[in-house]
Ligand SMILES: Nc1ncnc2c1ncn2[C@@H]1O[C@H](COP(=O)(O)OP(=O)(O)O)[C@@H](O)[C@H]1O
């Protein structure tokens with residue numbers, strides 16, 4: 611088994627005026643390639659902060675963060691954005707789709723940052739929508755789709771560049787139980803059948819049961835670890 615995400619003594623301090631708030635304190639964590647990890651913890655414990663660091667949306671104050679052997683903690687904003695575009699897919703609680711674009715156009719968006727031509731972009735977006743079971747809705751705008759369907763579009767957008775890593779922040783937080791189960795089943799399928807490594811923040815113990823491992827954050831510190839890390 612190989613380690614995909616290697617985190618050492620990772621800390622994040624936010625400054626508000628003269629006040630410094632340490633949101634993450636010396637986090638050590640290895641995440642294996644192919645894992646599906648659920649990250650739980652009380653509101654404000656630093657889950658989103660940790661997820662955003664792993665996804666390269668933000669940089670740590672201290673410590674090191676390597677993904678697939680590449681250090682990303684010391685990258686500047688431009689290099690980090692470039693790294694992110696080809697290595698990470700993001701799924702958010704409120705889908706973050708652009709309302710005026712069709713499902714297919716939304717899914718195509720990340721490909722505008724690549725060298726793919728229009729025909730290839732359209733084809734890849736079609737493949738991703740097919741994978742999430744929404745090909746027949748590709749011309750619909752987000753407002754014409756249910757919450758569960760919008761989240762499927764967001765997942766298609768997250769995987770369209772074929773990233774190794776999927777980071778999901780409360781992906782079922784705004785969904786009813788049945789839609790949530792469908793989204794979780796889809797994430798499991800992406801993990802099991804398509805080799806995606808998934809890190810999912812959730813409040814919901816039922817959602818966490820779909821993961822292979824569960825970790826808990828409390829006040830910026832990991833309070834337990836999966837067997838893989840203890841070994
Ligand atoms: N950009 C920011 N500036 C200042 N404080 C922040 C910022 N982002 C998050 N925080 C603070 O960091 C703490 C952890 O936030 P977050 O990672 O969003 O927690 P969680 O996702 O577990 O609810 C909270 O106290 C929050 O107010």
Ligand SMILES: [Mg+2]
Nearest residue numbers: 657658659779
């Ligand atoms: Mg959060």
